[in-house]
Amino acid sequence: MSENKKVDVVVVGGGITGAAILRELSKYDLKSVLVDKEPDIAAGTTKANSAILHAGFDATPGSMKSRMNVAGNKLYHELQAELDLDIEWTGSLVVATNEEEMETVKGLLTRGQENGVEGLAVWSADEVLAAEPNLSKDVKGALWAPSAGVCWPFGLAIAFAENAVENGAEVLRNCQVEGFEKVDGKICAVKTNQGVIETKYVINAAGLYADTISSLAGDDSFKILPRKGEYVLFDKTARDQMVKGVIFPTPSKTSKGILVCTTTHGNTFVGPNAQDQADDKENTAVTPQGMAEIINSARKLLPNIPVGAAITEFGGLRAVSSTGDFVIGKSSVDGLFQAAGIQSPGLTSAPAIAKYIVDILVAEEKNVAKKADFKTRRTAQPLFHRLSHAQQAELIKENKLYGRVICRCETITEAEIMNAIHRPCGARTVDGVKRRTRAGMGRCQGGFCGPRVTQILARELGIPITEVVKEHADSHLFYEKTQTNGADVQ
């Protein structure tokens, strides 16, 4: 019988929050493991959200949301170089289309200044339209927040995880938490479908299921209320008809509203709407009503939105806490830390949440030293399509598989896909390759490259092609060999 795995900290959940926490833990002499129930990390809320690094003028002053948002935004400005993160500091605009909304915008300025957001300014209509000429001529003015940006959200989570693994942390995927063991009321082990992991601490970053995990440990102090948001994503070719940054409408009492936003790769999206989902934590379906709602709302900001250039629609679920704020810090259960209820601005807050929790944990554990040989820097793999032709030629000289384009829409090469599979915490699924390389994110949405990526995964992982999945454990793509042919695939 094999012995139990023994660690100091188990992080439950491999979204942006869990990954940031694992990286923060890996700075210390602690044995840390992250478990995720899915075949790959960053497969929940982290993969379907607005990808915005908020400036921090939204949240109520003094709330955890506001503190973490402003601190997280500052941290990303440093982490961008350290971890080679794909972020563009585009700034954001909250656009008013009447005098009443202008008053709200001025209120946001005051709130933002109270939250410590730097550089905020109220812009005139002329200033707004000079920066974003495609916006509606009804614009009266806007709040400009230069510290906001857009990012590649799963890329961020993967960067955190890669760097953590390079620094000795471990990531276990397909690993579902089934319960906890305690001694004298203190957590001493996590029971999973891959066996028992003995540990001193558990950090709950389980996203939509954070309440389930917390309950399993004996803390029922909050519920996670899933709230769906739907999006429509547009092709890069429509870029000139779109916006250059992040455009929010003026928020109403009930909603931040549906925004129009660029991405780090030149696509544009509109969304999200907000629909409470009762108990359904799996329903990410897009609906005809939802799509009509977001397109009609977006038209108020961007009257000539080229609807025909849509390349995909998707839905994501916000992990809204019943407490109305992030649930972060020590639980009433000894040994358990919460990083729960991480809805917007969760992506922005992740590095601040990680630091906040790990600081408390390290203080509690005492005598924990920082690793002397901690590798601060992580380098992203080169993205072929962003390089000059001379640089591309150099790469092909090093590795000729940079000369084979697999994803035609986004110009992603075989070498990049193989790197994505073989890097630390590498891709195991077709969507995992997509999150790491963008293969399949273009206008054909993986029609051409999906089967090719499946074949490369099978080859590199040494598994039959029929075992390769798209995302979830049961999402196989190839069923069985044809009866008439059965030609072996290289």
Added chain:
Amino acid sequence: MSELLYDVVIVGGGPAGLTAAYSAWENGAKKILVLERDREPGGILQQCIHNGFGLHHFKEELTGPGYTHRCWQLVKDKKEIEVIVDTMVLEVKPDKTVIAVNPERGLMEIKGKSIILTMGCRERTRGAIRIPGERPAGVFTAGAAQRMVNMEGFIPGKKIVILGSGDIGLIMARRMTLEGCKVQAVLEICPFSNGLTRNIVQCLNDYDIPLYLSHTITEIKGKGRVEGVTVAKVDEKMQVIPGTSFDIDCDTLLLSVGLIPENELSRGLDLKMHPLTNGPIVDQHRQTSAPGIFAAGNVVHVHDLVDFVSEEAEIAGKFAALHAAEQVSADTRDVVVVPGNGIRTCVPQHISLPADGEKVRLFYARRPAAAQVKLK
């Protein structure tokens, strides 16, 4: 970076590209290069293993691979024609420089006196038509599934629903049935099928596959893998009629919902494009708005038959060769072709002068409602 100079550089080695290469050779071009991104030439026809091709162009009925074989036979031994496979064109510049890449030769900078764009077309996807529901595995375009079955040797699922009754959808209904799969239904949002009658008979009726006209999918179900679709009837404005929905059980949804000329490279060239064909505007020689850059086949407009693709490619190949040899007049006068009643689009969109007695054949697409069109 290696630098190369050719009379005619052809982007795409499908039937259009191969035919254009042969035609350029016949018309005197001495150095011709065809760049193909797949592992062998032939283009999408390589996966179309059914018959029905070539009746006009080769005067006999061929399969897709049979048709491309004929095209290949014409070019394969010509020392003036070079075909490079496994090669992706990254950029075509207005000065007729082509940047291409492949694993063996690396990044290539190729100069052409003439360029012919023959990139073909691609399939519309789920996202383009905004089908609601979850995003499980098991939703494929019909062409992607066809490649999987006919070239890779795997089936994409066992219980199939097909959206769209164009010819690709119909052909795949039969193909999946022959592979032992159960095709539950073919759905068509229009009150008629755009497929050939012979395909309705031979691909659906012969196998008792139900065709639901004026129906569409209102939801895709399943989290990991497709578990079913909800279907509803639509009115004459293609709006869902409430109360008409029902579920169909399936593990696979194939989409045959239209083709779009693949013009990303053309956009980079800033060519004048036609909003309805989604292809570059061409004259009767298939020359685009950029002198010396020609286009032929499905990249110009989606053709019903590959035979017409070949016909167009012969024209483009000929005039690309003449352009390379500087045997064309620099006259800039032209005549615009205006589609009349009942005609949606017409190719070529204009005729360059002087058209000294040359015959110009117009290809047109009907408006859906027009049963018959007469050309004066």
